[in-house]
Amino acid sequence: MRSVKFILYLAVLVLLGSFFSLNSQDVVVNYGPGSICLPLFIVMAAAMMVGCLVIWAYELVAQHRLRRDNKRLNQEIKRLEHQLSTTQPNLPG
Numbered sequence: 001m002r003s004v005k006f007i008l009y010l011a012v013l014v015l016l017g018s019f020f021s022l023n024s025q026d027v028v029v030n031y032g033p034g035s036i037c038l039p040l041f042i043v044m045a046a047a048m049m050v051g052c053l054v055i056w057a058y059e060l061v062a063q064h065r066l067r068r069d070n071k072r073l074n075q076e077i078k079r080l081e082h083q084l085s086t087t088q089p090n091l092p093g
Helices: 002-022 040-087
Strands: 026-031 034-039
Touching: 026 040, 034 040
Parallel strands: none
Antiparallel strands: 026 034
16 A cells, blocks of 8 residues: 555656646746746646635635534534423323
């Protein structure tokens, strides 16, 4: 299993290396008061990281919302179980 992971990591590194070498031309990035000249692969990697951060933040908010809803629903279940146990007649048996 370790050798399979190593081979996969090595393949990813080779693909990244070829990606970097194929996209090494400089591009001008304009931002607010100025501009900067960077290799294309750095601009693309930065855009991908920003996208990942946005997705991570969205998932964090969604997970928080689900936990809050889960807590509220569990409280509702306990309340209804308590209500059921207090209103149910004592049946023999």
